[in-house]
Amino acid sequence: MDILVLVGRILFALPFLAFGANHLLKTPYMAGYAESKGLPAAKATTILSGVLLVVGGLSVLLGVWADLGLLLLLVFLIPTTLVMHAFWRESTPDGRQAEMTQFLKNVGLTGAALALLAFVSFTGDELGLTVTGPLSSMD
Numbered sequence: 001m002d003i004l005v006l007v008g009r010i011l012f013a014l015p016f017l018a019f020g021a022n023h024l025l026k027t028p029y030m031a032g033y034a035e036s037k038g039l040p041a042a043k044a045t046t047i048l049s050g051v052l053l054v055v056g057g058l059s060v061l062l063g064v065w066a067d068l069g070l071l072l073l074l075v076f077l078i079p080t081t082l083v084m085h086a087f088w089r090e091s092t093p094d095g096r097q098a099e100m101t102q103f104l105k106n107v108g109l110t111g112a113a114l115a116l117l118a119f120v121s122f123t124g125d126e127l128g129l130t131v132t133g134p135l136s137s138m139d
Contacts, residue, residue, distance in 0.1 A: 002128030009060050012112060016057035016073055023050025037084050052076045060116070063130025070117040077113065081106035 023030050023046050030050075034042035052072050059069020085106060087099035118138070125133035 005127065006063075006129040009063065009066070009116075012116065013057040013061035015109075016053045017061070020050045020053030020057060023047070023053060034084070039083065049076055049080070063127070064132050065135050066120045066127075066130065067117055067134035067136055070113050070120065073113050074110065074117070077106050077110045081110065 027043060027046050027050070031042040031046040034046055039045055053076055056069040056072035056076065058064070059072070060066050081103055085099045085103040087096050087103050090096040090099050120127060120134050121136055121138040124137045127133070
């Protein structure tokens, strides 16, 4: 069972690491997108969100305080979903469809992060193939 959880953690973390790399390696492009959505301090916000994504993703991937990493990912996901992918504000059908796809992807990732957070917290130090146990426990 430990190997199955490890594979799941890896698969869950990989997109966040890729998203974070894009935020940090393509900051001008990503900040331009954020600006187009009306986000203030777009460059700083892009860098901060990239750090949240990379640190959170690595935490889950490596099993280093995975609960904290999942919370960091949730701190990114919830406002990003509502602010950056507000499909209901789009004026064109193509724009609405593109943002709805991103919105629903983030909703699914949020649900998975919440479920994984509960799993990690309830399992505690029993969860194998991690560097550390969680910081908090719900047992």
